[in-house]
Amino acid sequence: MPNKMLIDATHPEETRVVVVRGNRVEEFDFESAQRKQLRGNIYLAKVTRVEPSLQAAFIEYGGNRHGFLAFSEIHPDYYQIPVADRQALIEADERAHREAEEESENRSSRRRSRHRSSRRRDRGERVQSEVIEGANPEAEAAQLTDAAQVGDHAPDYGHDDAHHDHDHPHDDAHHDEHDHQHGEAHDVAALPAGDDHHQEHHADDAAPVAASDEASAPVAVHDDHAHDDHSHDHGHDDHEHHDHQHESHAHDEAHEAPFVSHGDHQDENHADDADGDDDEDGEDAEEEVVESVGGDDVLEEVPERAFRPRRQYKIQEVIKRRQVMLVQVVKEERGNKGAALTTYLSLAGRYAVLMPNTARGGGISRKITSAQDRSRLKDVVQDLDVPEGMGIILRTAGASRTKPEIKRDFEYLIRMWETVRDTTLKSQAPTLVYEEGSLIKRSLRDLYNKEIDEVLVAGESGFNEARDFMKMLMPSNVRAVKQYRDGQPLFSRMGVESQLDAMFSPTVTLRSGGYIVINQTEALVSIDVNSGRSTREHHIEDTALKTNLEAAEEVARQLRLRDLAGLIVIDFIDMDEKRNN
Structure with missing residues (x-):
């Protein structure tokens, strides 16, 4: 599906802009004559x-x-x-x-080095897991018996990783x-x-x-x-x-x-x-x-x-x-x-x-x-x-x-x-x-990129402004700006109005059947993640992981659409395995 930027400038009292990827609204902004940015x-x-x-x-x-x-x-x-x-x-x-x-x-050098070692360690763990799964059960039993006999007399060189790891306190304040x-x-x-x-x-x-x-x-x-x-x-x-x-x-x-x-x-x-x-x-x-x-x-x-x-x-x-x-x-x-x-x-x-x-x-x-x-x-x-x-x-x-x-x-x-x-x-x-500039100019400057196939503008004055600004900013892409002339409103024709109306609901349904609940208060924005009817996976841990990953992506989208900022508290579904966290 093509990616489009839709600009509704039909009425001078209000201008609305959305970026649609496929049939999904990813960005939304508006500006009214009474309240400008x-x-x-x-x-x-x-x-x-x-x-x-x-x-x-x-x-x-x-x-x-x-x-x-x-x-x-x-x-x-x-x-x-x-x-x-x-x-x-x-x-x-x-x-x-x-x-x-x-x-x-x-810090950048240490971070890159740590990422490389992490990838190597992950590959080593996968190879070791495959070797263990393919081992002979009888040979393993014999090895365990021998190890048990020797283990009673062997010195303990074990290392308490859990306690050792806490010997290095964190101190971010100096950075x-x-x-x-x-x-x-x-x-x-x-x-x-x-x-x-x-x-x-x-x-x-x-x-x-x-x-x-x-x-x-x-x-x-x-x-x-x-x-x-x-x-x-x-x-x-x-x-x-x-x-x-x-x-x-x-x-x-x-x-x-x-x-x-x-x-x-x-x-x-x-x-x-x-x-x-x-x-x-x-x-x-x-x-x-x-x-x-x-x-x-x-x-x-x-x-x-x-x-x-x-x-x-x-x-x-x-x-x-x-x-x-x-x-x-x-x-x-x-x-x-x-x-x-x-x-x-x-x-x-x-x-x-x-x-x-x-x-x-x-x-x-x-x-x-x-x-x-x-x-x-x-x-x-x-x-x-x-x-x-x-x-x-x-x-x-x-x-x-x-x-x-x-x-x-x-x-x-x-x-x-x-x-x-x-x-x-x-x-x-x-x-x-x-x-700073009108909403149309800011949207073309900040939101438009090579992934957007066309810019549809409803309204004569809005189209002229968008075309002139694109000609000055990116002359090679001026042909992407097109005027929308259909009698049906632009946002209704593209199925955008229903998605914009859903922004006023605190509950957002996920594709997997789960849902998130967004509540805004004076001090913070709280978001609760629930699995709902999500039953695709065969294990509760997998269900929680998939739902959390999908919810994280949807939360980022909703924060952009609803223009929420400040203190954001997200309650994800509990997961038992540490690597999933």
């Missing part, structure tokens, strides 16, 4: 309140509520500190990034990524694009790439309203009570993380006795690469910055009220919570992500696991003329692309950043200076 937008904003108890600031950027800006997400260029202190901070960050780079490379910060402080906000004296201090998770000597000049955003501070005090008081409504939820923004729980915990006190590499397993447990079956999220390509508190500074000492900053939305407004913001900017293209104020040189997305692709892409990045003080990350969509295609996308991002800088200099806070 804020994530990825860049705003020229103003600090309304600095909260020492949270070590965060509340920002007025133009949204429905004040945004939440954590101290760890504030670029050092905005710190109002002496030059000597700033240089010491930059040098400390540089050392931390080098250590994180070396440790990341070492977190360090936050990527550098810069020079200004009394007001700055758009750091490449000061020669402070923007060579960051490295990517992959090998660093030497940036070019050309520096893009920094842009200082002067606060033209410093003379009317008294008038702003009244506006601040009006918003004070609104900030307190979602202040109690502020800590949640930094602590949401996926979590998977098995119902069977009988093996949690036993280490993997096959390798004996407990300390390495602990280090790399979070580094295992999971194959992505859906569209890539742009901000997921950018490596996370682990929070490292700067002991010598507090937010109230370096950030002041009415200070102007350039911020980007990283998490949408939800309920009483305001949008989560960052000053570490990123501009996404089709094949690359440009980080204009993170001096990393260049690197490769961790989702690209092929050693050949990574080696080739590193050479491509080295040939790019990355301005000093900037960084670039190649996305998974660029893994199989040629050097001219990646270079063209990189030059497009540089021009986009220049436009953002020019717009910022002409604007007054709070205002929008860069919009």
Whole structure:
């Protein structure tokens, strides 16, 4: 069955996009005229309140509520500190990034070595099992008799693996990524694009790439309203009570993380006795690469910055009220919570992500696991003329692309950043200076790939927008964009509406007869896996394993379709055999 991207832009009030593989909906997104996406937008904003108890600031950027800006997400260029202190901070960050780079490379090497030894061990176990099954029963009985006679007098050289495995405690805390910060402080906000004296201090998770000597000049955003501070005090008081409504939820923004729980915990006190590499397993447990079956999220390509508190500074000492900053939305407004913001900017293209104020040189997305692709892409990045003080990350969509295609996308991002800088200099806070793009453009950029055979668009204006954007982004694939002209609605014709309606039900039936139950609460999302009428297998262990594997795939799909995130708790069916877990 062909894979298609369906875009329903018939009504200007709402646009819907789905990706269908065969007859199954794999991706879904929508955008209404009343509620457009804020994530990825860049705003020229103003600090309304600095909260020492949270070590965060509340920002007025133009949204429905004040945004939440954590101290760890504030670029050092905005710190109002002496030059000597700033240089010491930059040098400390540089050392931390080098250590994180070396440790990341070492962990990758150990992980590859462990995977190879695991494959060899599995092959050896299969061969040994075949030999044992084909052995002569009479000969085995004779051997057992001889062994019993000798065993009474033989010394015990046994080794308690279960106890030995626990001699190596896990310590993952020392292997977190360090936050990527550098810069020079200004009394007001700055758009750091490449000061020669402070923007060579960051490295990517992959090998660093030497940036070019050309520096893009920094842009200082002067606060033209410093003379009317008294008038702003009244506006601040009006918003004070609104900030307190979602202040109690502020800590949640930094602590949401996926979590998977098995119902069977009988093996949690036993280490993997096959390798004996407990300390390495602990280090790399979070580094295992999971194959992505859906569209890539742009901000997921950018490596996370682990929070490292700067002991010598507090937010109230370096950030002041009415200070102007350039911020980007990283998490949408939800309920009483305001949008989560960052000053570490990123501009996404089709094949690359440009980080204009993170001096990393260049690197490769961790989702690209092929050693050949990574080696080739590193050479491509080295040939790019990355301005000093900037960084670039190649996305998974660029893994199989040629050097001219990646270079063209990189030059497009540089021009986009220049436009953002020019717009910022002409604007007054709070205002929008860069919009991520419409749903149609984001879908073509992030979801479209070579596996999609055609893009069907319902609606004249939507078709023109999709065709023009595809012509600019991927001219060779513009013929894949086709207009849908049938009288029957597009989603009804393709059997999509019924699948979208099923998203509102908490119960999802699996093909094997089992089912999962999804319940969303304020604190977390709980998912229960049940075997139901699944009776294909002849053994209860096999039934549990097959149902869990099918449920894991369906859970990933449902999380994408329902746009669920945060703390995810999954209760799989109990399994007795450790290798199945």
